[in-house]
Amino acid sequence: MKTFIAICFGLLLVGCSSVQLTDYWKNPTIDTYEPYKILVVGITSNFEARQQFESQLKKAFEQRGSQAAMSINYINEFQESNAMTENQLDSLETRLILDEFDTILLTKIIGVEDKIVYKKNYRGRDETYRRFKEEYLMYQDIFYNPDYYEEYTIYHAETSMYCICPSKERELLWKGYINITDPVSVYKTTEDYSKLVMAILEEQQLVPQTTN
Numbered sequence: 631m632k633t634f635i636a637i638c639f640g641l642l643l644v645g646c647s648s649v650q651l652t653d654y655w656k657n658p659t660i661d662t663y664e665p666y667k668i669l670v671v672g673i674t675s676n677f678e679a680r681q682q683f684e685s686q687l688k689k690a691f692e693q694r695g696s697q698a699a700m701s702i703n704y705i706n707e708f709q710e711s712n713a714m715t716e717n718q719l720d721s722l723e724t725r726l727i728l729d730e731f732d733t734i735l736l737t738k739i740i741g742v743e744d745k746i747v748y749k750k751n752y753r754g755r756d757e758t759y760r761r762f763k764e765e766y767l768m769y770q771d772i773f774y775n776p777d778y779y780e781e782y783t784i785y786h787a788e789t790s791m792y793c794i795c796p797s798k799e800r801e802l803l804w805k806g807y808i809n810i811t812d813p814v815s816v817y818k819t820t821e822d823y824s825k826l827v828m829a830i831l832e833e834q835q836l837v838p839q840t841t842n
Contacts, residue, residue: 670699682821690840695838733793747779787807790805806830
């Protein structure tokens with residue numbers, strides 16, 4: 631039931647967008663939460679997508695009264711190579727707390743799925759026919775006619791919100807699972823993704839409403 635609600639919510643918010651919420655989890659011990667200072671982290675090798683995504687979410691949090699920073703501008707001094715070590719991440723968390731951060735929002739791609747959809751009622755023929763010749767003539771186009779099917783890619787993304795408050799146990803506040811279907815424009819996709827994330831966090835009372 632919760633998955634169904636999540637899907638409907640995603641479709642309602644983004645309409646014809648290629649970005650849809652499929653499921654989410656909220657920490658049952660948290661009723662409301664308001665981040666004071668948040669680090670936005672996108673894990674991707676696509677520099678343009680990461681920059682656009684982090685920039686849009688930074689702006690969205692600032693519009694809701696929170697201070698925000700992009701990891702693309704913050705993590706470099708802790709990252710000696712492309713892959714960060716556990717010790718480097720510990721140092722990063724310590725520095726974040728000293729700099730008065732209390733929240734991290736982390737987004738990553740957790741899977742990629744190639745899809746093929748075959749078109750039904752091709753040529754408008756009645757599907758109740760049973761002759762071998764007619765069926766073969768109709769469906770042989772699967773090999774010869776590219777209009778017979780559609781190919782597309784779904785990227786399965788996951789966004790998590792963590793509390794790193796020094797006075798509390800560091801914990802997961804919220805996790806959302808979002809599908810990105812056949813993205814074309816980096817700007818449009820990251821814009822839709824950030825809008826969806828902020829809308830559901832607002833609905834779950836994990837961020838305040840926008841102030842402008």
